Amino acid sequence: MGVSNGTPKDNGANGHGQTTEPVGRHPRGEGERSDSAVVGKPFVKVDSRSKVLGTMKFADDLTLPRMLHAKLLRSTEAHARIVSIDTTRAEALEGVYAVLTGRSMPITYGILPVSQDEHALCVDRVRYIGDPVAAVAAVDEETAEAACRAIDVVYERLTAIDSVKTALETPEPRIHDYGEEGNIHKRVDLEFGNVDEALASSHHVREDLFFYEGNTHLPLEQHASLAEWHPDGKVTLWSSTQTPHYVHRALAKVLELPPSRVRVVAIPNGGGFGGKSDIFNHEIVVAKLAMVTGRPVKICLTREEVFYCHRGRHPVLMRFRTGVDERGRILGMHSQTYIDGGAYGSYGVASTFYTGALQTVTYHVDRYKFDSVRCFTNKPPCGPKRGHGTPQPRFGLEVQIDKIAADLGLDPIEVRKQNLVEPHSMTANWLRVGSMGLGPCIDKVVEGSDWYSKFRKLPYGRGVGLACGSYLSGAGLPIYWNDMPHSGVQIKLDRSGGVAVFCGATDIGQGSDSVLAFIVADVLGIDPVDIRVVCGDTDLTPVDLGSYSSRVTLMMGNAAIEAAERARAPLAEAVSKKLSIPRSRLVFGGNRVFDAENPETGVTFAEAVQFAETSIGTIGSTGSYKPPRAPGRYKGAGVGPSPAYSYSAAVAEVDVDPETGLVAVERIWIAHDIGRSINPTLVMGQVEGSVYMGLGEALMEAMEYRGNRGVVHKFPSMLEYKSPTTMEMCDVVTYLIEDPDPNGPYGAKEVGQGPLLPIMPAVANAVFDAVGVRVDEVPISAEKVLKAILAKAEGKDGRYGPAKTPAVEWHEPHRVPPPWEGGDGRAIDDPKHMPVPLADPSGHRYKHDMSGD
Amino acid sequence: MLRLPDFDYYAPSTAEEAVRVAADHGPDAAYVAGGTDLYPNMKRRQQTPAVVVGLSRISALREITGEASSGLRIGAGVTLTRLAEDERVRAAYPSVAYAASTISTPLLRNMGTIGGNLLLDTRCNYYDQTYEWRKSIDFCMKRDGEICWVAPSSPKCWAVNSSDEAPLMVALDAKLRFVSPEGEREIPARELYGADGINYLTKRPDELLLDVCLPPANGWRAAYVKLRRRASFDFPVLGVAARVKTAADGTVEEATVVLGAVHPSPRIIEEAGAVLVGRKLTDEAIREAGEIAQHLARPLDNTDFLPHWRKQVVATHVGRALAGLR
Numbered sequence A: 001m002g003v004s005n006g007t008p009k010d011n012g013a014n015g016h017g018q019t020t021e022p023v024g025r026h027p028r029g030e031g032e033r034s035d036s037a038v039v040g041k042p043f044v045k046v047d048s049r050s051k052v053l054g055t056m057k058f059a060d061d062l063t064l065p066r067m068l069h070a071k072l073l074r075s076t077e078a079h080a081r082i083v084s085i086d087t088t089r090a091e092a093l094e095g096v097y098a099v100l101t102g103r104s105m106p107i108t109y110g111i112l113p114v115s116q117d118e119h120a121l122c123v124d125r126v127r128y129i130g131d132p133v134a135a136v137a138a139v140d141e142e143t144a145e146a147a148c149r150a151i152d153v154v155y156e157r158l159t160a161i162d163s164v165k166t167a168l169e170t171p172e173p174r175i176h177d178y179g180e181e182g183n184i185h186k187r188v189d190l191e192f193g194n195v196d197e198a199l200a201s202s203h204h205v206r207e208d209l210f211f212y213e214g215n216t217h218l219p220l221e222q223h224a225s226l227a228e229w230h231p232d233g234k235v236t237l238w239s240s241t242q243t244p245h246y247v248h249r250a251l252a253k254v255l256e257l258p259p260s261r262v263r264v265v266a267i268p269n270g271g272g273f274g275g276k277s278d279i280f281n282h283e284i285v286v287a288k289l290a291m292v293t294g295r296p297v298k299i300c301l302t303r304e305e306v307f308y309c310h311r312g313r314h315p316v317l318m319r320f321r322t323g324v325d326e327r328g329r330i331l332g333m334h335s336q337t338y339i340d341g342g343a344y345g346s347y348g349v350a351s352t353f354y355t356g357a358l359q360t361v362t363y364h365v366d367r368y369k370f371d372s373v374r375c376f377t378n379k380p381p382c383g384p385k386r387g388h389g390t391p392q393p394r395f396g397l398e399v400q401i402d403k404i405a406a407d408l409g410l411d412p413i414e415v416r417k418q419n420l421v422e423p424h425s426m427t428a429n430w431l432r433v434g435s436m437g438l439g440p441c442i443d444k445v446v447e448g449s450d451w452y453s454k455f456r457k458l459p460y461g462r463g464v465g466l467a468c469g470s471y472l473s474g475a476g477l478p479i480y481w482n483d484m485p486h487s488g489v490q491i492k493l494d495r496s497g498g499v500a501v502f503c504g505a506t507d508i509g510q511g512s513d514s515v516l517a518f519i520v521a522d523v524l525g526i527d528p529v530d531i532r533v534v535c536g537d538t539d540l541t542p543v544d545l546g547s548y549s550s551r552v553t554l555m556m557g558n559a560a561i562e563a564a565e566r567a568r569a570p571l572a573e574a575v576s577k578k579l580s581i582p583r584s585r586l587v588f589g590g591n592r593v594f595d596a597e598n599p600e601t602g603v604t605f606a607e608a609v610q611f612a613e614t615s616i617g618t619i620g621s622t623g624s625y626k627p628p629r630a631p632g633r634y635k636g637a638g639v640g641p642s643p644a645y646s647y648s649a650a651v652a653e654v655d656v657d658p659e660t661g662l663v664a665v666e667r668i669w670i671a672h673d674i675g676r677s678i679n680p681t682l683v684m685g686q687v688e689g690s691v692y693m694g695l696g697e698a699l700m701e702a703m704e705y706r707g708n709r710g711v712v713h714k715f716p717s718m719l720e721y722k723s724p725t726t727m728e729m730c731d732v733v734t735y736l737i738e739d740p741d742p743n744g745p746y747g748a749k750e751v752g753q754g755p756l757l758p759i760m761p762a763v764a765n766a767v768f769d770a771v772g773v774r775v776d777e778v779p780i781s782a783e784k785v786l787k788a789i790l791a792k793a794e795g796k797d798g799r800y801g802p803a804k805t806p807a808v809e810w811h812e813p814h815r816v817p818p819p820w821e822g823g824d825g826r827a828i829d830d831p832k833h834m835p836v837p838l839a840d841p842s843g844h845r846y847k848h849d850m851s852g853d
Numbered sequence B: 001m002l003r004l005p006d007f008d009y010y011a012p013s014t015a016e017e018a019v020r021v022a023a024d025h026g027p028d029a030a031y032v033a034g035g036t037d038l039y040p041n042m043k044r045r046q047q048t049p050a051v052v053v054g055l056s057r058i059s060a061l062r063e064i065t066g067e068a069s070s071g072l073r074i075g076a077g078v079t080l081t082r083l084a085e086d087e088r089v090r091a092a093y094p095s096v097a098y099a100a101s102t103i104s105t106p107l108l109r110n111m112g113t114i115g116g117n118l119l120l121d122t123r124c125n126y127y128d129q130t131y132e133w134r135k136s137i138d139f140c141m142k143r144d145g146e147i148c149w150v151a152p153s154s155p156k157c158w159a160v161n162s163s164d165e166a167p168l169m170v171a172l173d174a175k176l177r178f179v180s181p182e183g184e185r186e187i188p189a190r191e192l193y194g195a196d197g198i199n200y201l202t203k204r205p206d207e208l209l210l211d212v213c214l215p216p217a218n219g220w221r222a223a224y225v226k227l228r229r230r231a232s233f234d235f236p237v238l239g240v241a242a243r244v245k246t247a248a249d250g251t252v253e254e255a256t257v258v259l260g261a262v263h264p265s266p267r268i269i270e271e272a273g274a275v276l277v278g279r280k281l282t283d284e285a286i287r288e289a290g291e292i293a294q295h296l297a298r299p300l301d302n303t304d305f306l307p308h309w310r311k312q313v314v315a316t317h318v319g320r321a322l323a324g325l326r
């Protein structure tokens, strides 16, 4: 690293890093089995056959006797007061069993406790075109649809708000009567060390504006749900959801049922990407319709409705001011984000913090300031899409670093490598970084892509670009703050030798069912096919918070190891007695339990279970996981901490047609620091999938709206919402960096989201290398590239991007000294704040180098 | 799922019967071949025929007859997959096979026919939407509404002819044979398309397309260039069909340049063809033809991409089509 003095690691603040709380588990055999038989091996997914053969049942494949079909009537107004709803004509139609309006479900819900702002059906206000206002259950979909068209709604139109700018300029009418003020939903102002001072003492300061357009998840499976009402007063909902636990909570709340009488079963999702992590109107509506009609009720949304559910990438306008020294090392950074939240809160408060929180975990930022504002607008609500709130600022940061390197005549690779955060260190905003493999990631892609023979050397029209990223392996805090486990696993052993594993996690295609089977199989020394996985069922499985935040492998994995080790103990005890072999010599492997010193002596796994059952009765076990406590104590410190951060670096090689501006990505080299692969094939799949999604965001995907008669989605269809086809998919070369993290199960970190992050900025940087223009926006569409090329040819600035930010009255920030400037992780305006004196009070990481100025 | 409205379906096995059924039901009837255009439109309630006359059982419509030297006759029911793969078509009319191979996706090409392609409804971002979406903007002139959102002061509809084969058929001067209760008639492709996005065909609704007659394949060459965002699935946002006849020394004797997907009909750019005649296909000549076409192209904001950009890149794409004919 070159600089050892005053690093965050050895300046005294590190005391916060010590913890006695649970860390990740690295199971060891009862004997000394060193290598894993399953973990790290490319075992086939437990559900791959059924998916390939088409026998997998998705939510819309489910049917029950006497089942009715539901449809939602959605608002055709962007912002309006509901004057009246007349359902008489609809109710009179033959085959219609029930018609609901908002009055039947007046209780609000929302994914975050601070944003309980949604109604299952709008009560007196519609907030976007597509907001559900009424619902019908009928004998078939056609009848339900006809009934919806027979419902007469009278609206009184209100001013519709189409952007952050309009929202800031239009405090009235308010879209919601909560939030900061006017149409501002959330504002964040945090400062870690005096950034103005850091910028003033910098050798070079750059200010850049970027815009990241909103885009959506586009899962192939359209959301579907089926509900059944049981005569004993219980309701069951089968749904394509990533978060059965939160749907469970919301259903109980809105339907006013004790949670013990509500059962939510997550059906394997045909793609989620964050788009099925909220509680959706249709989920509550079918449950209510089932209660009202006494018959099972199913709904499957149309593709257009999936666009209206959205909860995808927030459009974010960004301003970054970054100061560096002569060598390009970051002394201070001020980031501002302007977020278009859409019509509801969703995860928005968390998203707002995420547009700032992870800017510090790749490159050391000595002092950091972060302001953000999220506004309500009359569009489908934004929420968490793969990378949740971090791809936008990551795009800006990685492009800005390239610009800084160019300004200073430095190598963008070297600039990044000099700035790398140290492993096992703290960041300015009090995030505790564990293992950190970004350096090796960069080296891999630089070498693999033959970077130095291409960068600035390819012919006009061709170029390469590099960018990096980092992501959480699960959020450190649960959505509802409590001290209970984030993930629970239960195991039932059977005398047949079969093993059933129960966990609340949901397989959304990422392979979490498989990971659960692999880990338990590995610990018990059996074959994964002998394991039956039961997941995502609030009646049957222990709580796991859900498949979001890249948390499942790490959290469920740790819980699974604990449960499997506990299940193994009574077996070892019984076998040890039976064979008179000390427990320490027993090995679980190859579907047997045997003597390490004398492998022929042993019993089958089933026999081991039988011995244990004979001696102590029914065998079962549980395991749980809760992340270590995060060191930050300031308001907002809850967003950003994670047990482990994954890292990735990517090089993109592009071909730009200078006559049209069309960009084709030819190849991506990507390295991902996974900690340890539980299954390398699944890890590669996630990396390649991220590249594919990243290409879409980089080149074409955009949630665009038009102003005709309100704010209307430009084209909610798969044909005209442009997402890459296989023809646009580039070649991908993937490298996995394995440096086990102490907190991960077997050392594993996340891979579901992180590898997406470097793709968009890598493409932007490559476009610059190819044709010498900067598109400081995503998507990098042909129109923008051509515009910049033509501007440059006319001697103007070869840049396309935002020119200004709207006026916002920022608040005085909460000031939190970074760890190396003392303090205890609290804001200095927090009465509990205790300044901790430092050996070297100015404590900059780069103090020595700067002392010459 | 989006559901189809109710309709009566007839499946005649001869063209005569099909024509009779259609005539019996007048404007309430629509023919359907592959259904890849009609059915999605029906699901979105853009078209709501009470009677649908299926053509897939009429084997006569699926024939490819004749010789390249005297002109090939392609049955209206020939699928796009077959058109793209047929050896005779590929050898003598490679641009026709190529254009077919670019249409939509492999699955849709297995269903979609050349007849349906040439008679495709015009397209517009304000029109190819569900009933509910259109309701939220109060509909538009082409269906259920009053005004044109693309050109609000315009008395006519500017929905775009987005067929990939139509500009080629115009460039090639192909002839289309129709049958109705009043007998057969031939309409040259050049006279088939109207200038209005609502009345986009000059044929009557009950006229059934039997086949397309391609001209004898000698002495000329043609090319098709398609511009779209993605290399599959997408309709063209600009199509350029070019046909030239050159003397032995390469001097152009006849040239036709047709733009597709930027107007309600495929448009022959006469001046672009004229500027090439008597010259060789030099960079200079090609550039001039391209600039003329670009100047005359009037893309509007009703497809993918910004209309300004679609106009900006016309010259480049005309150039690429012509350069392919050198």
Ligand SMILES: Cc1cc2nc3c(=O)[nH]c(=O)nc-3n(C[C@H](O)[C@H](O)[C@H](O)COP(=O)(O)OP(=O)(O)OC[C@H]3O[C@@H](n4cnc5c(N)ncnc54)[C@H](O)[C@@H]3O)c2cc1C
Pocket (backbone or CB within 6 Å): A719, B030, B031, B032, B033, B034, B035, B036, B037, B038, B039, B040, B055, B076, B077, B080, B102, B103, B104, B105, B108, B111, B112, B113, B114, B115, B116, B117, B118, B119, B120, B121, B162, B163, B164, B165, B207, B208, B209, B210, B233, B234, B235, B236
């Ligand atoms: C996702 C998608 C992408 C597409 N992309 C493209 C594209 O890139 N390029 C392109 O050109 N097209 C595209 N299409 C449109 C369409 O698939 C093709 O044009 C196809 O060739 C239409 O043929 P069809 O047989 O399915 O037509 P149909 O839907 O059966 O019919 C279309 C129209 O022609 C009429 N018709 C059909 N046959 C006859 C006949 N013999 N006589 C009289 N009337 C008749 C029908 O009444 C109807 O009005 C796309 C469609 C979809 C859904």
Ligand code: SF4
Pocket (backbone or CB within 6 Å): B123, B124, B125, B126, B127, B140, B141, B142, B143, B147, B148, B149, B150, B151, B156, B157, B158, B159, B197, B302
């Ligand atoms: S061009 Fe105008 S009238 Fe025609 S479909 Fe589009 S919006 Fe409607």
